[in-house]
Amino acid sequence: MRSPVISRARIATVLLFALLALVPVYSTLFSAPFYLTLFARVMIFALAAVSLDLVLGFGGLVSFGHAAYLGVGAYAVGILAYHGVDSVFVLWGAAILASALVALFIGAISLRTSGMYFIMITLAFAQMLFYLAVSLKAYGGDDGLPIAKRGTLGPFDLKSDVQLYYLILIALGLALYLGHRIVGSRFGRVLEGAKWNERRAVALGLAPYRYRLVAFVISGTVCGLAGALLATLTNFVSPSYMAWTRSGEIIVMVVLGGMATLTGPVIGAVVLLVLEEVLATLTIHWMLILGPILVLVVLFARRGLWGWIAGRHG
Amino acid sequence: MAELLAVSGVTKRFGGIAASDGVDLTVASGECHALIGPNGAGKTTLISQVSGELKPDAGRIVFLGRDITREPAPKRSRAGLARSFQVTCLIPSFTALENATLAIQAKQGHSFSFWRDARNDARLIGPAMAALSRVGLDARAGVPVGALAHGEQRALEIALALALEPRLLLLDEPMAGMGPADASRMIALLESLKGSVAMLLVEHDMDAVFRLADRISVLVYGKVIASGSPDQVRADAEVRRAYLGEAA
Ligand SMILES: Nc1ncnc2c1ncn2[C@@H]1O[C@H](COP(=O)(O)OP(=O)(O)OP(=O)(O)O)[C@@H](O)[C@H]1O
Ligand SMILES: [Mg+2]
Numbered sequence: 409m410r411s412p413v414i415s416r417a418r419i420a421t422v423l424l425f426a427l428l429a430l431v432p433v434y435s436t437l438f439s440a441p442f443y444l445t446l447f448a449r450v451m452i453f454a455l456a457a458v459s460l461d462l463v464l465g466f467g468g469l470v471s472f473g474h475a476a477y478l479g480v481g482a483y484a485v486g487i488l489a490y491h492g493v494d495s496v497f498v499l500w501g502a503a504i505l506a507s508a509l510v511a512l513f514i515g516a517i518s519l520r521t522s523g524m525y526f527i528m529i530t531l532a533f534a535q536m537l538f539y540l541a542v543s544l545k546a547y548g549g550d551d552g553l554p555i556a557k558r559g560t561l562g563p564f565d566l567k568s569d570v571q572l573y574y575l576i577l578i579a580l581g582l583a584l585y586l587g588h589r590i591v592g593s594r595f596g597r598v599l600e601g602a603k604w605n606e607r608r609a610v611a612l613g614l615a616p617y618r619y620r621l622v623a624f625v626i627s628g629t630v631c632g633l634a635g636a637l638l639a640t641l642t643n644f645v646s647p648s649y650m651a652w653t654r655s656g657e658i659i660v661m662v663v664l665g666g667m668a669t670l671t672g673p674v675i676g677a678v679v680l681l682v683l684e685e686v687l688a689t690l691t692i693h694w695m696l697i698l699g700p701i702l703v704l705v706v707l708f709a710r711r712g713l714w715g716w717i718a719g720r721h722g
Numbered sequence: 723m724a725e726l727l728a729v730s731g732v733t734k735r736f737g738g739i740a741a742s743d744g745v746d747l748t749v750a751s752g753e754c755h756a757l758i759g760p761n762g763a764g765k766t767t768l769i770s771q772v773s774g775e776l777k778p779d780a781g782r783i784v785f786l787g788r789d790i791t792r793e794p795a796p797k798r799s800r801a802g803l804a805r806s807f808q809v810t811c812l813i814p815s816f817t818a819l820e821n822a823t824l825a826i827q828a829k830q831g832h833s834f835s836f837w838r839d840a841r842n843d844a845r846l847i848g849p850a851m852a853a854l855s856r857v858g859l860d861a862r863a864g865v866p867v868g869a870l871a872h873g874e875q876r877a878l879e880i881a882l883a884l885a886l887e888p889r890l891l892l893l894d895e896p897m898a899g900m901g902p903a904d905a906s907r908m909i910a911l912l913e914s915l916k917g918s919v920a921m922l923l924v925e926h927d928m929d930a931v932f933r934l935a936d937r938i939s940v941l942v943y944g945k946v947i948a949s950g951s952p953d954q955v956r957a958d959a960e961v962r963r964a965y966l967g968e969a970a
Pocket of ligand 1: 741764
């Protein structure tokens with residue numbers, strides 16, 4: 409039943425990261441900084457999508473408000489930077505802490521519901537945070553808040569786009585590794601078992617709520633880090649980071665790439681954002697093309713694009 | 723014999739129907755207490771109230787001297803109550819071994835362990851395989867539940883309950899839907915467990931009931947209409963009319 413040692417999944421993962429690692433080389437050689445920014449953004453959303461996959465794919469919990477953590481992480485960085493904090497360590501640390509606390513609060517309440525109610529309540533919380541950000545006139549309100557400068561983190565000087573790019577790549581790689589450890593651990597097995605058959609889990613003496621809440625907090629925290637990276641990359645935070653359409657996009661990345669695969673959502677993020685870029689240059693009605701593509705993938709690939717790439721054992 | 727479980731005055735209504743209507747029932751430690759009754763009598767409803775899946779409208783449930791009437795199901799399970807379901811309730815996409823492993827995880831305490839690979843953990847695999855071999859499923863450990871035969875799924879139900887090493891097994895029609903060969907294997911298994919673990923056994927198969935039970939209670943329309951030794955119940959006129967006669 410075990411997958412072969414050098415599985416297609418492993419080869420595909422190595423290839424994917426190799427390609428991502430080569431983007432700065434390409435963009436420097438051909439002086440195309442556009443690609444550097446595009447793929448830095450792609451990886452940040454991939455990080456958010458991987459975090460969502462933990463609760464959506466493995467926990468069966470359809471959070472329709474994950475953009476909230478992106479926003480909380482970004483605003484933590486933006487607001488502290490506005491007040492003169494320039495240590496990246498402090499900025500990102502604050503983003504992680506803030507998003508963990510917000511996820512704990514939202515999760516503790518939302519996880520008391522299930523199904524459609526869960527979807528709606530996570531959406532409602534995200535909308536509240538969206539309007540809170542809009543109402544923060546001191547921090548730019550609707551217009552958002554520029555961040556003056558980037559600092560340094562250990563050996564990394566974030567003023568260099570290339571160094572920031574590699575830092576994001578490392579964060580994504582670590583998150584994927586962490587994710588794979590978690591889903592294979594005792595904790596992950598309970599999370600997944602309760603997804604398939606909650607009644608059975610309860611009968612065995614496993615109370616799903618606690619496990620789901622911890623998964624929700626881990627997920628929100630990683631997504632908050634993605635938000636901090638996004639704020640750092642764009643030198644800007646805005647309520648639009650928390651728009652409900654953003655939450656929807658992250659869900660699409662997970663479903664497109666393949667739920668409960670972790671690496672699939674990275675592919676989902678790459679494909680969705682690159683397609684968006686490409687189609688948007690062709691026509692302003694790109695959504696009309698993208699929509700049917702998504703429907704086809706969801707209809708014909710149960711485990712998303714990753715199911716095709718990695719085969720049965722992925 | 724020390725009393726393990728005491729159910730008193732338990733009542734549960736679904737709309738107009740009293741599925742449990744003032745049920746009194748005890749299980750002594752090591753005892754096999756069979757609960758029989760016609761379809762819709764309220765047997766499953768009673769099991770679910772003891773396991774904690776349903777909360778009674780009235781009455782008390784005491785387990786190991788502690789009032790557990792309001793305790794949530796997982797806590798009861800950790801205290802030594804394990805149930806099997808009338809309609810097979812397994813994790814379909816997991817293998818037999820993975821199902822058993824989850825039970826062992828529950829038995830070993832909390833599962834807030836995030837790093838170590840549970841699928842290669844000898845402390846889990848060993849006891850999980852032992853639970854499977856108790857019901858003769860060790861050779862089928864790697865098979866996903868969806869690909870197991872019905873009889874094997876029923877056996878896995880029991881293996882999961884046994885893996886918890888409970889004080890009291892709540893068995894809701896363990897032989898449901900089984901062919902004669904599987905059923906006699908199951909009876910032999912339950913017979914081998916007799917004495918080492920107490921059982922509250924719901925079963926329609928009268929041969930099995932009379933072979934296994936130390937005591938039998940008859941439930942009709944949510945009420946216990948008779949309770950006693952197998953011989954007493956067999957002789958009870960009301961039981962014959964309400965149930966055994968019907969079945970014959
Ligand atoms: N969740 C529920 N909602 C409404 N009515 C229910 C529910 N569960 C059981 N009932 C009703 O309660 C009564 C008892 O049902 P129960 O399943 O406990 O019977 P049973 O003795 O286990 O029957 P069987 O031998 O068919 O398994 C039945 O009339 C049933 O329709
Ligand atoms: Mg029943």
